[in-house]
Amino acid sequence: MSAEQPRRSDGTRAAILKAARERFAADGYERATIRAIAADAAIDPSMVMRYYGSKERLFAAAAEFDLRLPALEDVPPEQVATVLVGHFLERWEGDETLMALLRAGVTNPAAADRMREIFAAQLVPVAERLSPDRPRIRAGLVASQILGLALCRYVLRLPPLVAMERAELVDWTAPAVRHYLSGTVAEETQAGSGV
Amino acid sequence: MSAEQPRRSDGTRAAILKAARERFAADGYERATIRAIAADAAIDPSMVMRYYGSKERLFAAAAEFDLRLPALEDVPPEQVATVLVGHFLERWEGDETLMALLRAGVTNPAAADRMREIFAAQLVPVAERLSPDRPRIRAGLVASQILGLALCRYVLRLPPLVAMERAELVDWTAPAVRHYLSGTVAEETQAGSGV
């Protein structure tokens, strides 16, 4: 009952989705036009409407996303941050969907909603496993560091961050993420510089 | 010679700039229309063109910004991160320009440029004073955490971060920023969770 039978237009549908992801990622929601997306997919703009109904629903379809976090249950707690940051950067570079979500999420409420959902659903459980203490706050802080990294490296393209190797970036940021995931907070305000 | 004499239209010019900042901050570059800005300022859209030439130049004028970092030379090195994050959050909440820059910088190259300039010119010196070792990378990492925080709290509005007090947020993030400003990196990859 629930199995969708393959349609003759599946190829076109996929081409539209691929072009949409690329355009939304490169230009953001408002500057990515249906006409440009259709041109990339080598079909008529009206086909986009036929298959996806509206620009907003096209974006919703293009922004379907799973972080695909690896099985972190088997990772020793003190290495979770390293694995998490590394996986996230890898995922970011291999899939344009995240870029589309970030670029669009800054001006489009629906995209911001989706972003909140993804991080709430997929990051909070990780934080919950590592510390029973305020896991939602911890997950939010992790999101802030991870998204800030993506923002500065892939969107704003700050030269020092663009030039760095991924592994080097992980070495720098993993301690901060580890702090958010399992550190304590009150006493540290007066602490020295050692992390 | 360089002193501009006051013009009769200075009030209008200021009203336009104020409305522009608000609209750019709320809507981003492309959704903030000249017509809407003019309506907010209670003048005709053509006045915006007369005084600022084009939408792009209006944005450039509206995005003029100084972080106004306090005199960090007098702050003990181990407290610089705390003061820095606190000042940044305060500055963010008191001036719509930063919000405009972030919202626009994600899709507008000129805004991204401006953002790079601001952080390179105003954050790198702070990093240089605290550590002679790769100060530009350190400044970039600080920017990633600070902008990520702003992104998640003020733009995406992740509920846990929105609900937190500013001081509490500083307590959590300052250790991470301190790590970027004066920590070392190689040995820490294997370290435990204590920051």
Place this chain on the structure above:
DNA sequence: CGGATAAGTCAACAGGCGTTGGCCTACAGT
């Protein structure tokens, strides 16, 4: 083979955009 249905094309719509030039109005300098 013929007819139904899906895939795809074309042209146009209504509306919004940045931008322009002409026109009126009111103040400033003499």
Place this chain on the structure above:
DNA sequence: ACTGTAGGCCAACGCCTGTTGACTTATCCG
């Protein structure tokens, strides 16, 4: 008081946008 000039408004331009409906072509089923 007169006049030049700056401030301001109005109407329109050309363009681009998302979206629609009518039309043609190809494919599948009986």
